[in-house]
Amino acid sequence: MATTSMTGQTTGEAIAQRIDQLASISESATGLTRLFLSAEHRNAAELLLTWMREAGMSARTDAIGNVIGRYEGAKPDQPALLLGSHFDTVRNAGKWDGPLGIITAIACVAELNRQHKRLPFAVEVIGFADEEGVRFASTLLGSRALAGTFDESALAGRDSDGVSLREALTGFGLDPQNIGTAARAPSDYLAYLELHIEQGPVLEAEGVPVGVVTAISGATRLAVTLEGMAGHAGTVPMAMRRDALSGVAECIVAIEKQCRDDPGLFGTVGTIRVEPGASNVIPGRCTFSIDMRSASDEHRQFAVKAAIGSIERIAGRRRLVPRIEIKHEGRTTPCAPWLQAQISAAIARRGYRATALPSGAGHDGMAVADLTDIGMIFVRCRGGVSHHPDEHVTLEDAAAGASVLLDVIEQFQPKTAAS
Numbered sequence: 154m155a156t157t158s159m160t161g162q163t164t165g166e167a168i169a170q171r172i173d174q175l176a177s178i179s180e181s182a183t184g185l186t187r188l189f190l191s192a193e194h195r196n197a198a199e200l201l202l203t204w205m206r207e208a209g210m211s212a213r214t215d216a217i218g219n220v221i222g223r224y225e226g227a228k229p230d231q232p233a234l235l236l237g238s239h240f241d242t243v244r245n246a247g248k249w250d251g252p253l254g255i256i257t258a259i260a261c262v263a264e265l266n267r268q269h270k271r272l273p274f275a276v277e278v279i280g281f282a283d284e285e286g287v288r289f290a291s292t293l294l295g296s297r298a299l300a301g302t303f304d305e306s307a308l309a310g311r312d313s314d315g316v317s318l319r320e321a322l323t324g325f326g327l328d329p330q331n332i333g334t335a336a337r338a339p340s341d342y343l344a345y346l347e348l349h350i351e352q353g354p355v356l357e358a359e360g361v362p363v364g365v366v367t368a369i370s371g372a373t374r375l376a377v378t379l380e381g382m383a384g385h386a387g388t389v390p391m392a393m394r395r396d397a398l399s400g401v402a403e404c405i406v407a408i409e410k411q412c413r414d415d416p417g418l419f420g421t422v423g424t425i426r427v428e429p430g431a432s433n434v435i436p437g438r439c440t441f442s443i444d445m446r447s448a449s450d451e452h453r454q455f456a457v458k459a460a461i462g463s464i465e466r467i468a469g470r471r472r473l474v475p476r477i478e479i480k481h482e483g484r485t486t487p488c489a490p491w492l493q494a495q496i497s498a499a500i501a502r503r504g505y506r507a508t509a510l511p512s513g514a515g516h517d518g519m520a521v522a523d524l525t526d527i528g529m530i531f532v533r534c535r536g537g538v539s540h541h542p543d544e545h546v547t548l549e550d551a552a553a554g555a556s557v558l559l560d561v562i563e564q565f566q567p568k569t570a571a572s
């Protein structure tokens with residue numbers, strides 16, 4: 154990759170500038186929050202479409218709001234190497250999580266285009282519209298639509314304002330009946346490659362800018378409601394209360410203890426809603442989320458059952474009625490060994506030590522794996538900090554990631570019976 158552009162920017166500077174441009178599209182004046190099917194989703198998609206076209210791609214949005222650019226190969230209509238990541242964010246997010254993979258992929262295609270280079274296959278770049286699952290509790294909606302595994306029951310899910318996914322799609326100008334048309338055929342693709350910040354401390358500790366991912370840890374997300382009895386804060390004796398929030402507090406501490414005592418298990422309660430929600434009313438109903446992860450599906454599933462058992466016991470003892478729903482079940486997804494080998498070879502060719510590591514965070518590849526084989530390149534992030542505004546990648550590491558991705562693309566060998 155040319156290390157400086159015509160405007161004199163280095164690759165790292167050019168990537169970081171676009172990261173900042175995309176990060177300026179946020180629902181909040183301070184901090185970065187960009188949710189699925191919001192006005193910010195639309196504006197970010199427009200910007201990505203512009204960049205894709207500038208890079209020599211034809212570009213469009215699909216039936217769920219993903220953005221897709223295509224750079225034809227030497228012959229038209231060849232199967233494509235799919236590259237990309239997501240452009241939705243968590244609340245008060247870091248700016249690199251997701252966009253780095255899309256912006257770097259676009260930069261690689263721009264470089265091919267600059268050299269008038271066509272490959273024996275097409276290259277597609279995708280910006281997935283919903284990976285984080287912040288708005289509707291179910292996650293990977295963009296990549297599931299592409300993989301043809303979108304679950305229609307998700308349409309009934311509601312955001313915190315009571316708007317259903319079906320209504321939000323319609324409001325965005327999309328037709329919920331048409332989501333099936335976003336699905337692609339396995340024969341459309343040779344593989345999916347995602348470049349992403351590591352979101353953990355391993356590469357920094359190893360002293361390397363990039364790494365090759367072995368597998369993406371599975372995750373289960375639950376929505377739990379404890380139903381008690383609202384009442385007057387000044388009159389109902391403490392022993393007679395059925396306080397839903399106190400029950401939830403006990404559940405949260407039990408889940409934290411369970412995960413602390415069980416190495417390799419991660420459990421997080423990230424949202425909580427208290428009803429009716431007044432300082433002088435005993436909480437009558439309380440709803441919270443649980444996110445549970447482990448590199449082993451068996452381990453996670455066993456742990457989820459144990460957590461449900463604890464919640465039921467706590468609720469029973471406090472005369473609360475529990476309702477427990479599994480909102481998302483993502484199995485641990487291996488990265489294809491033949492793609493890991495090609496990524497490791499590219500890392501070595503670029504002069505770095507190829508470090509293999511699993512991903513504790515979830516990624517769109519978990520859904521895309523139902524469509525085609527997946528591979529992932531991680532880029533070092535400062536202090537392992539992510540899902541936080543302090544998330545940071547240096548210009549040098551962003552450039553290192555881009556050079557590895559471009560190398561993988563240029564040297565890419567489709568899977569053979571032997572690989």
Ligand code: GLV
Binds near residue numbers: 513514
């Ligand atoms: C996405 O960042 C996830 O791991 O939930």
Ligand code: MN
Binds near residue numbers: 243540
């Ligand atoms: Mn994330």
Ligand code: MN
Binds near residue numbers: 250
């Ligand atoms: Mn991400």
